[in-house]
């Protein structure tokens with residue numbers, strides 16, 4: 001039997017990747033070139049810690065919060081549920097009601113498909129964010145990691161970062177900028193491996209989903 005495919009839920013990082021307004025550009029600058037007589041080809045990478053598919057370390061939104069290396073790796077790896085919440089936002093925020101039809105006990109990781117496309121041709125300024133009430137209700141149901149296909153769990157213009165604050169208060173980790181455009185709702189194993197940037201407020205990550213029953 002052919003094993004189920006892996007689902008890559010990471011955004012491709014290409015030059016001119018639409019970043020958060022004002023944030024550093026994503027660039028890969030040519031380094032050595034075989035064509036130029038070098039023994040190898042290399043590149044020099046420059047990126048924001050919040051480019052594309054990435055994780056937030058708590059220190060990003062809490063100055064007393066953990067740096068990336070102090071977040072246990074299993075926060076980002078293990079059982080998860082993908083929930084299609086397209087069209088469910090109220091005033092640009094997902095209400096706790098999106099969980100109403102779900103069991104009172106959820107997998108430790110919940111990934112929200114808000115309808116973001118696989119590729120951003122421009123930064124999606126009007127992305128759907130999360131209400132603090134949704135974060136708290138998810139935590140009450142056992143969720144310890146919330147992921148979204150949006151660039152942030154808070155609206156672009158937010159100054160109070162209420163959803164991040166609810167994540168801080170409930171000990172919920174954050175994964176943003178996913179590509180869930182081709183992922184059916186359901187239960188999966190999430191494998192999300194942030195770059196091990198020590199002392200950082202977050203890092204770009206390669207994230208995939210293993211469908212149930214995928215064993216190698």
Ligand SMILES: Nc1ccccc1C(=O)C[C@H](N)C(=O)O
Nearest residue numbers: 020023048050056151152153176
């Ligand atoms: N680059 C930034 C610069 C300033 C403020 C926010 C950002 C963000 O990228 C949003 C971030 N992904 C977040 O965790 O909400």
Ligand SMILES: [Zn+2]
Nearest residue numbers: 050055056176
């Ligand atoms: Zn972020």
Ligand SMILES: [Zn+2]
Nearest residue numbers: 056152153174
């Ligand atoms: Zn964030």
